[in-house]
Amino acid sequence: MGRNKRSKHHGPTCRIxxxxxxxxxxxxxETAIAALLQRPxxxxxxxxxxxxxxxxxHDAHAEVSELWNWLVECRTHGQGGRGDDASAP
Structure with missing residues (x-):
């Protein structure tokens, strides 16, 4: 498994x-990586x-709760994907 990066970041991070x-x-x-990389x-x-x-x-200064809530929404509705909405990738 190789890591895929969205952008360079200089600052504290956390591994989740x-x-x-x-x-x-x-x-x-590929779909899963693309969906995750689009999350704030x-x-x-x-x-x-x-x-x-x-x-x-994850950027340590960003809210991890947004990512968590989005994943819960994906499980609940059987959808989710890229972007801020819960549409399929």
Whole structure:
């Protein structure tokens, strides 16, 4: 699994392990990475589509709760993807 970066960042970060089970697009690595990289604060993402786990490098100054709430919404409605809405990728 190689990491994919959105942009260069200079400042504190945090590493977050995320369970993507029950998220429909999590089985496609490229789609999942693209969706995660579009979320506010996400700087890097790596996804294992078999285990449906992700490792995200997040800007320590950004709200992790936004990412969490979006993932909950994806699970609840069986959708989610890129952008700020809950539309399919």
């Amino acid at each position: 392990k995320i369970d993507l089970r029950d998220i429909p697009w999590a089985g496609d690595r 604060g996400v700087l890097e993402a790596d996804v294992d589509p078999v285990t449906r786990k992700a490792v995200v490098i």
